[in-house]
Amino acid sequence: MPQARYKQLVDRLAADIRQGRLKPGTVLPTHRQLAAEEGISLATATRTYAELQAMGLVAGEVGRGTFVREPLPLGQDAEMHVASGDLVDLTFNYPALPAQTEALRTALRQLASAGELDSLLRYQPHGGRPHERAVVAEHLKSRGLAVSADTVLIVSGAIHGLATVAMSLLQPGDVLAVDALSYPGIKVVAEQCRLELVAIPAAGMGPDLDALEALCRSRRVRAVYCMPTLHNPLGWVMPPSQRHALIDLARRHGLLLVEDGTYAFLEKRAPPALAALAPDITVHVSSLSKSVAAGLRFGFVSAPPALIPRINRAIRATVWNTPSLVTSIACQWLQDGTVARLERDKRRDASARQAIAGRVLSQFRTVGHPASYFIWMPMPQEVRADAVAMRLREENILVSTSQPYAMTSQPPHAIRLALGSVSHASLQQALEVVARVVGNLGY
Ligand SMILES: Cc1ncc(COP(=O)(O)O)c(C=O)c1O
CATH class of the missing domain: 1.10.10.10 (Winged helix-like DNA-binding domain superfamily/Winged helix DNA-binding domain)
Structure with a gap:
């Protein structure tokens, strides 16, 4: 055979x-x-x-x-196992810099002594208090988005933002176009909201717009979910021409653009966001999970004014409001420059990690962005990504296969390495094991 x-x-x-x-x-x-x-x-x-x-x-x-066999927890499914053992986690990114714990301690002390604690005990407006929405709007304006306090809503992380957008703006059965490799959370959101995901292949640094055009001609597509800046998992940054072409296509076919900017802070020189170029048809979702801390659960959505009340109701139905203990601290950090400083430091940190990976994995083909917290490593024909993940797991290293990222039933043989959650020294050691295992399996 x-x-x-x-x-x-x-x-x-x-x-x-x-x-x-x-x-x-x-x-x-x-x-x-x-x-x-x-x-x-x-x-x-x-x-x-x-x-x-x-x-x-x-x-x-x-x-x-x-x-x-019973499925073994691998890749993203292994999240709960990480805490329990000596596993080196290269599946999830929760980048944290050493000084951050102290910054949180200080913020909690300040809140305890000077904050208006009484209000933290009460229900708050669903999308955040007006002064907090204004702080988030300023943050997004610094990214070039044309927003105001009235067109932003505070949510509990980007995944919550995506879920509330899907719940409120899309109907069960709607077709949502996604990149063939995309952020795994969108699959869960689509499943919960009973949306039909249709995968668009990649073409260069973005989705293949001819394929999207053909899809729109044959099906009624309602929306496109995309990550124009710092795509997860491929790390691409869509060039301006492709952004304009996508917007043009969206206008012609009446599509809503759902833009995810969760990792966008890592590319400082990115072209304008879709929400800056076409605010009337774009919902922009982002968070402080990667730039500050994932445990904070602080995210935000900006949307055309007419859509805000609908998303607001979905926030009400899910959390009522993002806890004001969290929003107080996050907004303080947005205002006093802590977020801007952390973004800068994390850009440096991610670049240093990419440099380590570049050295250790130099003999392999990898795909990624020079300042991103992850790397995509396609496997050659004869190597099965699951076998690599299994072998690495035996060495206490967790990596993700392409499966969670694949929006089709035919995941390519590749692994995704999250570089952001362990120390530089552990990362170097773990990547050396990855190089050995992949090499032994026939690279
Ligand atoms: C592209 C992308 N969007 C959204 C999220 C979810 O982020 P959050 O922790 O803010 O919910 C992630 C998390 O990894 C992500 O990679």
Whole structure:
């Protein structure tokens, strides 16, 4: 059996297992039966099962045969396991600089002594108190967005912003166009809001607009979710011409643009945001999760004025208001320059981490932005990303495969390395193990 066809069989069985068509515990055909069913040699059948075993999808037991395993927590699903052991987490980015704990201590002390604590005990307006919305508007204006306090809403992180936008502005069954590789959270939001995600392939530094145009001609597309600046996971920054072409397409087909700027602070010289170029059709969602701290759960949405009351109701239905304990601290940091300083320091930190990765992984093909907190590492044809992730897990290193990022049922074989959550020294060591494991697996 040619190499490519044998790998196709592995991928087909892997997809059946991941998508639940083959349930955990299912006993698979014997090696001999598989060989007969697929018209392959016994040796190839054995090799197929060995590969699926290395990917953590099946287990072979003497006397019981080969059966489908309970899914192992890998990649993004492993989040809760990180805290429990000595795992080096290269799946999630929660970049924090050493002085940040002290800054939080100081902010809490200041709040305790000088803040108007009484108001923290009460319900607040859903999208934030007017003076806080004004502070966020100033922050977004410094990014070139044409906003005012009335057109921004405070939410509990960007994921909450995306969820409230989807709940309030889209209907179940609506088609939402997304990049074929995109932020995993959008899949969860779409699933909860019963949206249909349709993947748009990439073309250069952005989505393939011809493919989007063709989609809009054949289907009623309601909105596009995109990350023009610092795309997660590919790190692209869409050039101005492509941004204008996307806006033009959106206007012609009546699309809402949902722009995610969560990582945008890492590229200081980015072209204007979609929300700056086309504020009437763009909802911009962002947060302080990467620039300040993910645990803060502070995010914001800016939208055309007519859409604000609808998003406001979704905030009411979900959290009522983002806790004012959080908004007080975040707005203080936005006003006193702490956020601007952290953004600058994190740009430097991310660049230093990219430099480490560039050195350690120099013999491999990687995709990314020179100042971003992640790297995409496509695997060659014969290497299965799940097998790499499994081997690394045995070495206490968690990496994500492309699966959570893939918006199609055919994830490419690639791993994504989050560089931001461990010390520089641990990162260097972990990446050296990644280089060894990937190298040994046949790079
Ligand atoms: C592109 C993108 N958008 C949104 C989020 C969610 O961020 P938050 O922690 O603010 O909810 C993330 C988190 O990693 C992200 O990568």
